[in-house]
Structure formats: C-alpha cells, structure tokens
Amino acid sequence: MTSILDARDLTVEIPTEDGIVHATEKVSFSVEEGSLFGIAGESGSGKSVLTQAIMGFLPNAAISGQVTFEGEDLLTLSRRRLRTLRGARIGMIFQDPLSSLHPYYTIGDQIAEMIHTHEKVSRKAARERVIAMLTRVGIRDAAHRFDDYPHQFSGGMRQRVMIAMALILNPPLVIADEPTTALDVTVQAQIIALLDEMRRELGTTVIMITHDLSLLSSIADRVMVMYAGNRMEIGPAGTLFSAPVHPYTAGLLNSSPSRYTPGAMIEPITGRPPSLLSPPKGCVFRPRCAKAMDICRKPPPLRRYDDGTQALCWLETESAAAEAAATGDIPVADKTPENTHRKRMIEAVDIHLYYETGGSIKGTPKTLHVLKGIDLTLNKGETLGLVGESGCGKSTLARVLAGLVPASSGDVVVEGEMLDTLTRADWRAMRKRIQLVFQDPFGSLNPRRRVSSIIGDPFRIHGICSGAEKKRRVQALMERVGLNPEHYNRYPSEFSGGQRQRIGIARALALNPDIIIFDEPVSALDVSIQAQILNLMRRLQQELDLTYLFISHDLSVVRHVCDRIAVMNKGRIVELDSAENIYAHPRDSYTRELMAASMHEIATDTMPARRLIESTGGEAA
Structure with missing residues (x-):
C-alpha cells in the first residue's frame, strides 16, 4: 500500500533553562493510506512531541530528519503553507480539551471558524455542518448546545467537541493525541466507530496516540512503541500485542489491571522514565529492564x-520478552469485609440538584435537573466505584458529597455531621478529612504557580509546616507518586498530562485524609504509572484505613480496585451491587450496555511463527 506519511530519522531537541531536552532520537516510521497507526508509550516518552514536530507546533525546537506528506517535506515548509495544510489536510485532536478550547467563544463558533478559514461558505451552511458533526460525535441536542461555552461541558463532552473540530473538514490524515482519554466507554465506542467509518467511506488515515493498550490492540493496524524518545518496537498490532519482542512492550502489557485478579497488587515497570536532559548511554531502557545484560550498556542493534x-534490543529472540508479558494473576483474599457492620463515612439521602437556566414556561422558571433522588452510602475502608456516561452527574455528585456544591434538597451526612449545619470552623476541620483528585489536571492546577507551592498549599493553609520541612514533605510526596523531586520548582506547563495528574494526587494525599474522592484519577496516566498509582492507593488504604469514592470510565480499573459499584444514568443510580456481581450479572439494560462497550481483550495466548531475518547497528551486533 501507499504511504501517506513517511518519517525518517526524526530528531527533536528542545532548549530549556535546564539544558537541551532530547525529546526524540532518530525515529523512523511510515503510515499507510487508510490505516490506523498507533503510537504507545509512557508519559514523557516523546509521543506527543513527535506529532507536534510533524505539525509545526515547536517553533523553538531544533528538528532534523525528514517527514514526507503527500510529496512535501513538512519540516521544510513555510509557516503559511503549514497553516494551509493544518485542518484542511491534517486534522489534530489534542490531549487536553480545556486548554485547547478558547473560553471566550462558543464551541459552535470555534468549530465553524475551521470551515470559514479554509472554505467560502455562508454562516448558515457552516452552522448546519457543525451541528451535524456535533450530533455525530455524541453531543445531545447539538442545535441548542452550539451556542454554549466550553465551561458548560463536562471533560468528556469537551473532548467530543475537539474531535468534531478535527473531523469537520474531512482531512485525509487525522492525528489523535489521546482522543478517548476523557470519554466513557459507550462514547469511546462511538468515536472509534466514527473514525472507522471515516476510514472506510473517505479513506481517512488515523495516527492515534494512546496509553490504552487494550483499545489499541483492537483497532490498530500497526503500532509503534516509544520510550525516552526512542522507537523501541514497531510492527503489526496482532503480533506485537500477542508476542512482544521488546521487554519494554511486555512490561507495558503486564501493567494492565485487566490481567490480574481484582484487588491484587499489579506488577508495574520498576523505576521511572529517565530525564531526557541526559538519557542513559547504550539501551535507554536498561536501568529499568528486568532482562538487562552487560552488553546492554552498548547501543542496541535493530532486529528485523x-x-x-x-x-531495538540485544535480545535475540522474543521468548525472554514474552515471559515478562505473562499474566500476573495473583489471587488475594476478599478485599473488603462485610460492609453492613462498618462505620458509615458518607450517607446521601434523596439528593436532588437543579439549576435555573433562564426564561420560563407558563410562568414556571426553566430548570436543569442534574441529580434526581440519589441515595448512597460509603462505608469506612471500602472503595465505592461510580461509573456512567459523561454528563450523567458523577462529578457533580462528588462535589455535593464533598460539600463544594450545596444540594437543592436532601441530606449529606459525613461521619455523623450534616453538611448544611457546619460552621466555618467545622468546615475548616472537615477539609482535612475529605480531599478530591479532580478529573482535569491542567484545569485544577494554577499555571502561574510552581509545583512546590501547589502541592505544599495544604501544609501552608492548615499551618502544618513551612520552610525546609515543607520542602522535604512535598518532595517526599512527589517521590511517592512517581514524580522526580528535582522538578520541585517547575510549572505545570512543563509536565506531561500524566505527570500533571500525579501532581493533583500528591496534593490530595498531603493531609492524610480519611476520605478521598477520586474523579478519574488515572484517566490521563499510561499503564505503568497507572499501575503504580493504583498500587499506592491500595497500600495507603490498607495502612491508613482510608475510604475511597472512585469515579472512572475505565471499567477494568473500576473492577480491579472497587468493592462495590454504583452505575449512574441521567442523574440517577440505576444499579448498585458488588463489583463482581455488576460484571458477572448486570441487571439494568444500561449496565449491560456499558459492559458490552468496555470489552477490549489483548490476545496473549498466541505465539506467532516469527523468525529473525536481520540485525543491524549496535556495537558487535
């Protein structure tokens, strides 16, 4: 087949105050027309930087190599020519929808601007096309929501808006950077089906960056695995996932919670990715590789x-890597004792929440009913999962339970205290006992403050410590959640999406609270760091008897960490049962729909008849 995009020896070096960041190192790959090409790897591996360099979004970086698209080398084009190609010929779906959408303009006008920039059409025609595309990506009542602003959408719905913006001109190539990270499983299935439909009907080619390996294994034709700016492995998706050659690929697969007995500790890749200011010599994965040999200190050969x-590995066969990908099925005892006799930490009784939206119908003010009679109990030491589509009220319910949003009616009782009766002093004490980890790490972190101040705020606000002791505690928290303590004085913009999520988790852990409400805490994390965070959450819960409310759209993660699961749909809890009963015997039709949309299995029981045909490069290869 013909290649639509061909990259050769793409190297990106970014100057910073600390030195030169070697973001990518001689990365080569080709993407065939009409295919879905996947790029996987941990946060900071160079996935997003690679595509940003291709799109011309790194004006201050030193970029070398060649990237050919439709006969033109993108790295040598003028800015004007690149602007012409972007949107019309190459669409881009960014990872963080909140920072990519302008808060002052309606979402409809922002998408329509794409049409008016490249085509001469009337405002009415552009509006009709935008409404049709919004409907296609799952925005309900698109005609009405055309005039809404980004802050009026949930995180998942904002991501759908970004997808509509990228697809509105039907470009032949779409680069999707974590396009389904913030989406629930049913909408994720809709988006994947939409991309697949465009591939079939229009011949659209898709480059998808994602940390969801199970999703990638079910939709990609070819996959490239990156680490520390290097291409570690590339090949057909079927064989790459069923029998990985490189130990790093095997480690990523083995970090997936779907491979473990629910409640078991996951075996993540040890350590953390290296600093790209000074990557390791020889094989960059050697410091973390369980199969490392003395020869790995030398540059590895490329094995075909x-x-x-x-x-890119010294291992001559795939058998050693395949061993690392074996299922870590570690049985454990029942995660939580019988909850009927445990202390109730939070009790919600008949919670309703509605907002007046302006205007009236026959003299009655128009209202938006968000929560419709929620009854929920959270017991001490348990993890209660909350799942459902974006916009069903999960995050709103979390804010009501934490006291951030007052309920319109009903009662919320936290450890015997009704929230609507608390004094100001009581609220200050309550803040130490309940903490939240928010869904959108970029939106919940002040971009003008350093990480040291963000994570250290709880210590300052509650007068716990200051100075050198605060610095020591903050750096200990950073170490605990997988951040480099040396990055103490960096700003949020200098971290990847997954790293920003870890900053939010560190801040929530600072005061050792009794209850933590996790709103999509691992949605932006790659699988290896996700495994570390899930293990950390479980270890802290066991050591400190913490209580968790865990909101997520990743049902494999929910099943692994939660004792009970509550399923929400349109502001109501439609089913509540133990995690295993929800998965094995879902009763509600909506629950069954969620289960069906979440089933992405990675094949692990097949070993292809693969033969090494060439080994080039490396010292003494």
Whole structure:
C-alpha cells in the first residue's frame, strides 16, 4: 500500500533553562493510506512531541530528519503553507480539551471558524455542518448546545467537541493525541466507530496516540512503541500485542489491571522514565529492564523479523520478552469485609440538584435537573466505584458529597455531621478529612504557580509546616507518586498530562485524609504509572484505613480496585451491587450496555511463527 506519511530519522531537541531536552532520537516510521497507526508509550516518552514536530507546533525546537506528506517535506515548509495544510489536510485532536478550547467563544463558533478559514461558505451552511458533526460525535441536542461555552461541558463532552473540530473538514490524515482519554466507554465506542467509518467511506488515515493498550490492540493496524524518545518496537498490532519482542512492550502489557485478579497488587515497570536532559548511554531502557545484560550498556542493534516487527534490543529472540508479558494473576483474599457492620463515612439521602437556566414556561422558571433522588452510602475502608456516561452527574455528585456544591434538597451526612449545619470552623476541620483528585489536571492546577507551592498549599493553609520541612514533605510526596523531586520548582506547563495528574494526587494525599474522592484519577496516566498509582492507593488504604469514592470510565480499573459499584444514568443510580456481581450479572439494560462497550481483550495466548531475518547497528551486533 501507499504511504501517506513517511518519517525518517526524526530528531527533536528542545532548549530549556535546564539544558537541551532530547525529546526524540532518530525515529523512523511510515503510515499507510487508510490505516490506523498507533503510537504507545509512557508519559514523557516523546509521543506527543513527535506529532507536534510533524505539525509545526515547536517553533523553538531544533528538528532534523525528514517527514514526507503527500510529496512535501513538512519540516521544510513555510509557516503559511503549514497553516494551509493544518485542518484542511491534517486534522489534530489534542490531549487536553480545556486548554485547547478558547473560553471566550462558543464551541459552535470555534468549530465553524475551521470551515470559514479554509472554505467560502455562508454562516448558515457552516452552522448546519457543525451541528451535524456535533450530533455525530455524541453531543445531545447539538442545535441548542452550539451556542454554549466550553465551561458548560463536562471533560468528556469537551473532548467530543475537539474531535468534531478535527473531523469537520474531512482531512485525509487525522492525528489523535489521546482522543478517548476523557470519554466513557459507550462514547469511546462511538468515536472509534466514527473514525472507522471515516476510514472506510473517505479513506481517512488515523495516527492515534494512546496509553490504552487494550483499545489499541483492537483497532490498530500497526503500532509503534516509544520510550525516552526512542522507537523501541514497531510492527503489526496482532503480533506485537500477542508476542512482544521488546521487554519494554511486555512490561507495558503486564501493567494492565485487566490481567490480574481484582484487588491484587499489579506488577508495574520498576523505576521511572529517565530525564531526557541526559538519557542513559547504550539501551535507554536498561536501568529499568528486568532482562538487562552487560552488553546492554552498548547501543542496541535493530532486529528485523519476517512478520514486519522491528525492535531495538540485544535480545535475540522474543521468548525472554514474552515471559515478562505473562499474566500476573495473583489471587488475594476478599478485599473488603462485610460492609453492613462498618462505620458509615458518607450517607446521601434523596439528593436532588437543579439549576435555573433562564426564561420560563407558563410562568414556571426553566430548570436543569442534574441529580434526581440519589441515595448512597460509603462505608469506612471500602472503595465505592461510580461509573456512567459523561454528563450523567458523577462529578457533580462528588462535589455535593464533598460539600463544594450545596444540594437543592436532601441530606449529606459525613461521619455523623450534616453538611448544611457546619460552621466555618467545622468546615475548616472537615477539609482535612475529605480531599478530591479532580478529573482535569491542567484545569485544577494554577499555571502561574510552581509545583512546590501547589502541592505544599495544604501544609501552608492548615499551618502544618513551612520552610525546609515543607520542602522535604512535598518532595517526599512527589517521590511517592512517581514524580522526580528535582522538578520541585517547575510549572505545570512543563509536565506531561500524566505527570500533571500525579501532581493533583500528591496534593490530595498531603493531609492524610480519611476520605478521598477520586474523579478519574488515572484517566490521563499510561499503564505503568497507572499501575503504580493504583498500587499506592491500595497500600495507603490498607495502612491508613482510608475510604475511597472512585469515579472512572475505565471499567477494568473500576473492577480491579472497587468493592462495590454504583452505575449512574441521567442523574440517577440505576444499579448498585458488588463489583463482581455488576460484571458477572448486570441487571439494568444500561449496565449491560456499558459492559458490552468496555470489552477490549489483548490476545496473549498466541505465539506467532516469527523468525529473525536481520540485525543491524549496535556495537558487535
């Protein structure tokens, strides 16, 4: 087949105050027309930087190599020519929808601007096309929501708006950077089906960056795995996921919670990715590799196999890597004792929440009913999962339970105290006992403050410590959640999306609270760091008897960490039961729909008849 995009020896170096960041190192790959090409790897591995360089979004970086698209080298084009290609010929779906959408303009006008920039059409025609696309990506009542602003949408709905913006001109190539990270499983299935439909009907080619390996295994034709700016492995998706050649790929697969007995500790890749200011010599993965040998201190050779797989590794066969990908099925005892006799930490009784939206119908003010009679109990030491589509009220319910949003009616009782009767002093004490980890890490972090101040705020506000002791505690928290303590004085913009999520988790853990409400805490994390965070959450819960409310759209994660699951739909809890009963015997039709949309299995029981045909490069290869 013909390649639509061909990259050769793409190297990106970014100057910073600390030195030169070697973001990518001689990365080569080609993308065939009409295919879905996946790029996987941990946060900071260079996935997003790679595509930003291709799109011309890194004006201050030193970029070398060649990237050919439709006969033109994108790295040598003028800015004017690149602007012409962007949107019309190459669409881009960004990872963080909140920072990519302008808060002062309606979402409809922002999408319509894409049409008016590249085509001469009337405002009415553009509006009709935008409404049709918004409907297609799952925005309900699109005609009415055309004039809404970004802050009026949930995180998942904002991501859908970004997808509509990228697809509105039907470009032949779409680069999707974590396009389904913030989406629930049913909408994720809709978006994947939409991308697949465009591939079939229009021949659209998709480059998808994601940390969801199970999703990638079910939709990608070819996959490239990156680490520390290097291409570690590339090949057909089927063989790459069923029998990985490189130990790093095997480690990523083994970090997935779906491979473990619910409640078991996950075996993540040890350590953390290296600093790209000074990458390790030889094989960059050597410091974390369980299969490392003395020869790995030298640059590894590129090994090519007859099935199209290529790997940058000294291992001569795939058997050693395949061993690392074996299922870590570690049985454990029942996660939570019988909850009927445990202390009730939070009790919600008949919670209703509605907002007046302006105007009236026959003299009655128009209202938006968000929560419709919620009854919920959270017991001490348990993890209660809350799942449902974006916009169903999950995050709003979390804010009501935490006292951030007052309920219109009903009662919320926290450890015997009714929230609507608390004095100001009581509220200050309550803040130490309940903490939140928010869904959108960029939107919940002040971009003008350093990480040291953000994580250290709880210590300052509650007068716990200051000075050198605060610095020591903040750096200890950073270490605990997988952040480099040396990055103490950096700003949020200098971290990847997954790293910003870890900053939010560190801040929530600072006061050792009794209850933590996690609103999509691992949605932006790659699988290896996700495994570390889930293990950390479980270890802290066991050591400190913490209570968790865990909101997520990743049902494999919910099943792994939660004792009970509450399923929400349109402001109501439609089903509440133990995690295993929800998965094995869902009663509500909506629950069954969620289960069906979440089933992405990675094949692990097949070993292809692969043969090494060439080994080039490396010292003494």
